[in-house]
Amino acid sequence: MDKVLIILGASEFGVLAGKNLGFKVIVISPRSTGISTKVTDQAESIIIVNSLEDEEEIYQKVNDILKIYKKIDLVISFTELGLKSASIISEKLNLPTNHLEVIESTRNKSLMRKIFLKSDILKLNYKAGLISNFHHQELPIQTPFIIKPLDGYGSKNVSFIENHEEWTEWHLKNKEDNDTKWIVEPYIEGPEYSIEAISSKGKHFILGITEKDTTGKPNFIETGHSVPASLNQDLYDQIIHLTKESLTLIGVEYGPSHIEVKWDNKNNKIVIIEMHTRPGGDYIPYLHTLSTGIDQYEIGIRSYYDPSVLELVMTKHVKHSSIKFLTFAEGILLSKGFSDKISDENIKEWDIYYNIGEKVKETADSYSRAGHIIVSSNSRESNKQSFNSFIKNLLIKIY
Structure with a gap:
């Protein structure tokens, strides 16, 4: 009988790994996310849903799959927003999974810190809550500290606070946000x-x-x-x-x-x-x-x-392997290319995330970087030389 693996989220590496292990891989992907040809070429089928966080909709789709294949071996996710649904559905189907409490404890940084208080080597001072739980005239913990969303990822909305004045500025800037829960931790x-x-x-x-x-x-x-x-x-x-x-x-x-x-x-x-x-x-x-x-x-x-x-x-x-992310000046990308053909065997992959004519955004978090280059060689020094050669060869014009 066929082994059936359901992956929540169109993970290229996940789909290929599942296929290599002999599974029929079925991908459930949100409507808002693009799907690469690497996924469409390898997946048994792709099912579109409104959101990976809507476990009821996904559970209905999984039941439809179950009617066709008679058996499902695993329901997993390699993406942050699919972890909770994968856990809930796996438990309903009596499949191996991390319990929901585990997912919530890693996504919610306050829950993680609370659990870590049980261990002397893991515990850390912190405060958490809505903006209404903090007062701009009173520092939540000793400066310097970091404040970020409880369930954030990708360096989004992370702020460094060095003194009371910066805390007051941050508080005034975010005082109208009554929905986001924040966590404050010492700056390390x-x-x-x-x-x-x-x-x-x-x-x-x-x-x-x-x-x-x-x-x-x-x-x-x-x-x-x-x-x-x-x-x-x-x-x-x-x-x-x-x-x-x-x-x-x-x-x-x-x-x-x-x-x-x-x-x-x-x-x-x-x-x-x-x-x-x-x-x-x-x-x-x-x-x-x-x-x-x-x-x-x-x-x-x-x-x-x-x-x-x-x-x-x-x-x-x-091997020594590295990735470097590219950042460009803000503006309209007029042209991109290279002065010479890329022939360095250490360069395994590269990508420029913007097309000609698109507006290059200011790099504010991990999702607004401009591109990347991946190299692998026998030494860090060789990697560094490959990076420098790539950057020197890269021709970017922004207006």
């Missing part, structure tokens, strides 16, 4: 990393650690990622220990996870910034595949039904 000064993990029946496997580049304060927009991270053994061990403890405490049972951490220069410790029960964005899993040959999407799917995936022997990172 230090380098940032992320961890890709896989869980199966509550046990965890660490795929690798990524070194992150950001614009820094005040918006902390991610500008690049490098694999493997350059770490000494002690810091590496601390990150691994903290990651596994956090996954266990939150209650993650299955699938891929993406955990963002920072080294706290002031207190000499690792601090978890965010957790997600999905792969990292920004092509991070692809960087790890380039470096180790291990596909996080593939082993993530396997983790739901094959605990032996955790026995995978981690190969040494044989």
Whole structure:
């Protein structure tokens, strides 16, 4: 009998991984999201819904699929907005999944921080609530601090507050927003990393650690990622220990996870910034595949039904892989191209997100960057040379 995998969200890497594992992959995608030809070529079928967060509509579609195929093996999502629906529907069908409380605890940063209070190495001072819960004349915690939406992602609406004056300005700017729930956390000064993990029946496997580049304060927009991270053994061990403890405490049972951490220069410790029960964005899993040959999407799917995936022997990172994001000046894109043909074998992929004639937006978050380039080679220095050569060769004209 055919194995049937339903993926909520048109994930290119997820669909390909499911197909490689022998599943008939059925994609349920929101009407507002474009679907690439890589998905349409590989998926068994694609079903359009109004929203991935409408679990009732999706459940009806899943029941329609069940009538046709007689059996569904997995319902999963690799995208943030599909995680809750995938959990609810999987539990209704008695399929392996992370419980709804786990999804909510990672999406809602206040719930995550509350759970972390149970652990001395994970707890962090924080305040959370609507704008009405904060007063512009009173600092919520000691400065400097970060304030961001409770369920935010992609560096959207993240603000750095250094003093009382900036807090008052932020409060006045957002005082009419009565719907958004915010979380306030201490600003952690230090380098940032992320961890890709896989869980199966509550046990965890660490795929690798990524070194992150950001614009820094005040918006902390991610500008690049490098694999493997350059770490000494002690810091590496601390990150691994903290990651596994956090996954266990939150209650993650299955699938891929993406955990963002920072080294706290002031207190000499690792601090978890965010957790997600999905792969990292920004092509991070692809960087790890380039470096180790291990596909996080593939082993993530396997983790739901094959605990032996955790026995995978981690190969040494044989390649250094990096992504750099491009930012352009605001204006109308008049032309784009290259002075010479791209022939560098280290360059694995590149893209300019704007077409000629479109308005280039100011880079305000991860969703307004202008393009990217991915390279993989035997050394970081070689990657750097490839990046510099690409940028030197790139011809962009903006008015």
